[in-house]
Amino acid sequence: MAYPRAEDGRLGLVGLFPKALSFLLLFALLVLGLLGGLWFHREPVVTSFTQETYLAPQPPSPHRSLRVGLVAGHLGHDSGAVCADGLTEVEVNTAIAQEAARRLEALGYTVDVLQEFDKRLYGYRAAALLSIHADSCEYINELATGFKVARAQADAVPERSDRLVACLISAYGKSTGLRFHKDSITYDMTEYHAFREIAPETPAAIIEVGFLYLDRDLLTRERKRVVEGIVEGLRCFLEEGP
Numbered sequence: 001m002a003y004p005r006a007e008d009g010r011l012g013l014v015g016l017f018p019k020a021l022s023f024l025l026l027f028a029l030l031v032l033g034l035l036g037g038l039w040f041h042r043e044p045v046v047t048s049f050t051q052e053t054y055l056a057p058q059p060p061s062p063h064r065s066l067r068v069g070l071v072a073g074h075l076g077h078d079s080g081a082v083c084a085d086g087l088t089e090v091e092v093n094t095a096i097a098q099e100a101a102r103r104l105e106a107l108g109y110t111v112d113v114l115q116e117f118d119k120r121l122y123g124y125r126a127a128a129l130l131s132i133h134a135d136s137c138e139y140i141n142e143l144a145t146g147f148k149v150a151r152a153q154a155d156a157v158p159e160r161s162d163r164l165v166a167c168l169i170s171a172y173g174k175s176t177g178l179r180f181h182k183d184s185i186t187y188d189m190t191e192y193h194a195f196r197e198i199a200p201e202t203p204a205a206i207i208e209v210g211f212l213y214l215d216r217d218l219l220t221r222e223r224k225r226v227v228e229g230i231v232e233g234l235r236c237f238l239e240e241g242p
């Protein structure tokens, strides 16, 4: 039996109008509902995003924005120790000082990288001053490895500088694994010229980060650990309140 197509078609066309209308209406409602849903959905997303970006910076600490001075040993003056292949102490010291400065600045501190005889050292006021040097690049013996930290012999704030020294010894030793040379701190270190130039209330120390001969790999290829030790040593001191 043939299906009554024409009739069905006619009926269909007429019958389809309200159907199409209701379908359109339904579709429009669906779209509106979807848009509305998206809109309401967007709100918490936006809120949590703004909340996140608002909360992301660490809470303001009274220690942030403190000033720290880092002397890149020998910079602007001479090369310091020189290795047989031409590696100089000044380039090692400067790379360490600059990298440590970047790290400290990222933590919110204000950092001055100073030259060995920087004019700014006269009356220099800061939460801490650290002069960065490295030891000889000549082979002395198998014991010529390790680091030294000292404060001025005549320090106007000895308790604070002692705490700075203690923080540096602990953090630097931990980060680098180097031995602390307690017994070979020289007159040059404790009578270091910058100690006499800075403001007496500025806690200050000098570090010999290692020997350029035996500790060369650490000082050049593993500089991250050296920088980490210095940054953590300074933070240990600064965050306790200088």
Ligand SMILES: [Zn+2]
Binding pocket: 073, 074, 080, 081, 089, 133, 134
């Ligand atoms: Zn030096």
